[in-house]
Amino acid sequence: MIRDFLPVNKADMKKRGWEQCDFVYVSGDAYVDHPSFGAAIITRLLEAHGYKVGFIAQPDWKDEKSIQVLGKPRLGFLVSSGNMDSMVNHYTVAGKKRKTDAYTPGGVIGKRPDYAVVVYGNLIRKVYKNVPILIGGIEASLRRLGHYDYWSDKINRSVLLDSGADILMYGMGEHSMLELAEALDSGISVSDITYVRGTVYRTREDNIPSDAIVLPDYAEISQNKKRYAESFYTQYLNTDPYTAQTMVEKYPNKVCVVQNPPSYPLTTQEFDDVYSYNYMGTYHSSYKALGGVAAINEIKFSITSNRGCFGGCNFCALTFHQGRIIQTRSHESIVNEATNMTKDAEFKGYIHDVGGPTADFRQPACKKQLDKGVCTNRQCLFPEICKNVNVDHTDYVKLLRKVRSIPGVKKVFVRSGIRYDYVAADKNETFLNELCRHHISGQLRVAPEHVSDNVLYMMGKPSHGIYKKFVEKYNKINSKSGKEQYVVPYFMSSHPGSRLEDAVKLAEYVRDLGYMPEQVQDFYPTPSTISTCMYYTGFDPRTMKKVYIPKNPHEKAMQRALIQYKRPENYELVKEALLKCGRGDLIGFDKKCLIPPRIIKEKQNSSNKQRTRKPSTNKSTRKSSTNNRRRKNH
Secondary structure, rough: OOEEEOOOOOHHHHHOOOOOOOEEEOOOOOEEEEOOOOOHHHHHHHHHHHOOOOEOOOOOOOOHHHHHHOOOOOOOHHHHHOOOOHHHHEOOOOOEEOOOOOOOOHOOOOOOOOOOOOOOHHHHHHOOOOOEEEHHHHHHHHHOEEEEEEOEEEEEEEEEEEEEOOEEEEEOHHHHHHHHHHHHHHHHHHHHOOOOEEEEEEEEEEHHOOEEOOOOOOHHHHHHHHHHHHHHHHOOOOEEEEOOOOEEEEEEEEEEEEOOOOOOOOOOOHHHHHHHOOOOOOEEEHHHHHOOOOOHHHHOOEEOOOOOOOOOOOOOOHHHHHHOOOOEEEHHHHHHHHHHHHHOOOOOOOOOEEOOOOOOOOOOOOOOHHHHHOOOOOOOOOOOOOOOOOOHHHHHHHHHHHHHHHOOOOOOOOOOOOOHHHHHOOOOOHHHHHHHHHOOOOOOEEEEEOOHHHHHHHHHOOHHOOOOOHHHHHHHHHHOOOOOEEEEEEEEEOOOOOHHHHHHHHHHHHHHHHHOOOOEEEEEOOOOOHHHHHHHHHHEEOOOOEEEOOOOOOHHHHHHHHHOOOHHHHHHHHHHHHOOOOHHHHOOOOOOEOOOHHEEEEEEHHHHHHHHOOOOOOOHOOOOHHHHHHHHHH
């Protein structure tokens, strides 16, 4: 097998002796052949199973020729927005255009369209009327049924319909991709491929499966927020491959979108296979002159060891995309990847991460999940850790020991995040000891997100008391070892349920920490999360109770400013928020106060200015004073 990038033009195809590709992959990202990029995994997976795959990266959606550079594929086009939803990639939560794009050569903005999957799908359909189009990746996965779109502030249709595609693959896609490829290769019409797990297809109302759950139709959820919340939660309860049922969403003119149950998790061997393919490990060579692709910098020397997360945070879309069942690679596969890293000329001895969505999850939450799936009516870690959860870091400790003992490896960092509640519940402190000793450098970043239990409940996060327990453990271990290391917490402002009073409570906690967070994340309502459903509907879909939603831009600005209350530019917002909450006691000179009363400062400054400006009647005194000031300045 040739070790090279996949063909990106006809000349590359000719080098391989190809007349036609089987599949052409169209991506909103630059072409980076590294397994941290979903496009690389899917294309190499197909290649490993004998298919000829070409790659079109960031085509000009205004030019039909850009989609024709590899010609018509034999089996179909594969379309993805890239590693991020295109709208999140383009805009901040405040709706401002981002200044750079880490997934584009040179960081240039504007190389992909808004709603990339829809635009690319329609461009292909315009040029190639009858070629199968299969869409996938994060943007398609999280928009697979009717969904709230923050940027247009309305319920959008399934992206399958708007893109003109034939089939949508959701989740990570390896199993469904191979099954679809085999079906197309055997001559089955794409319209007849309705049985593949992890896919969504369109049909007519008289062809929907008889055992499917019929969701509220699109017209209803577009007009009734409560019905949308109910529909969303039904979808949420059907994200597990062992318990999920087929679901149907109806549209006008008897059109229906059918979602099959999710694909089953990868076995360890299948997961190992995915990471054994012939990746180039970097961006396409044509990008060097353009400044390269920044997204590779952090992940080039990072290792993915797992998938999935049973943490279940409400603002996270992982439940809808990767699922709650943990999938892991073997130690041998990971050690082999780390060993190969040491042979890279750019490797300096530091592995930036060995982890995944949650680094320290190395097995399913409990044994039941292996054949019965996750519980549909409860979370593993929320509101407290389930008694059936197997809290055990033994395997992860062994893995990290093996990786850091590889010749040429100076240090192995754990940067993808740990679950502090899971660590706090582990009676064996070996992992935390070794984490502090070997795998961080001065700071450990964790994500308590807030300190108000009211807000934490809406986030699906454990109570603040559990976080405090973890910090006590962490500080105790560092004190014993003589290391001066700190916990750096991430906080989120304006999450559904967060009132100004909660933001003040968080500000007081930040005050007691003794430093101000450099970055604060405003809640971002991305598709297919419980928190986004709350934001749009005002209901908690878990209970159907009403939820307070901080939507007013000025209030959101106050909540954010409170967390960074020391910044001079935030003074007036902080003052206004404190007075509005009846917390004038936090304005003053006491060490417990957040801000001083500026009016006193202004009077002092005014008085000082008057004294400075008072003319002297003695010329020699004025001259002497001037000389003294000059000497002090020097």
